[in-house]
Amino acid sequence: MEKEATRKKYNISVEATLEVIGGKWKCVILCHLTHGRKRTSDLKRLMPSITQKMLTQQLRELEEDGVVNRIVYNQVPPRVEYELSEYGLSLESILNALCNWGETHIIKKYGDKYAVLEDSILNQ
Template identity: 55%
Template sequence: MRNQKVGFDYPSNTEGCPVEATSDVIGGKWKGILLYHLIDDKKRFNEFRKLYPKITQRMLTLQLRELERDGIIHREVYKEVPPKVEYSLTEYGRTLEPIIVLMKDWGERHRERISKIKTP
């Protein structure tokens, strides 16, 4: 596993919890959101920035690099001036689509309850 969580003591002969493996790839505040927006179409860096102005340029870069390193997204650089870079889901990344859609559906169903919990 990429990130060993404190408090989990897996026997040395196992690979760890499968949920942990999934969380290592799509966990974090922004990865699921980025993947959700890539389901429909490719996006450019600044499109993500416009969709979510709260994400810093540094954090967006880090999240995209991790997803690219894990083979979830593809980064296409076009040789033009100014440089054009587009991000899209890989075939492997598309295998996460059902999970992301289920997360979206759950969030829509429970949005009101979640907002009540966050703002007493």
């Protein structure tokens, strides 16, 4: 059991959620992983604006929080894939709601989601 002295305090439970999935990139990574296992290079290709360092850092944090599984294949050259853990799969309804809201927002603001969404996102 976690020690009382190291226990984090939250004012509202959504803070705990945002601590795990908050920031610019974590939800994007998780949304891509809802479509299945991905190698780091696949995620980098799907998210060209993220740096390799940031992608690695975000994946490590998500793995540390138990949201993603890191699968290492014992081969040369080394191969690593990431997938949503069982715990991470419990975020799927939240991620879908965020995607749906974002799509509605894009249509409201721009009139056409295809004018602003990248092809790579639409063709997963």
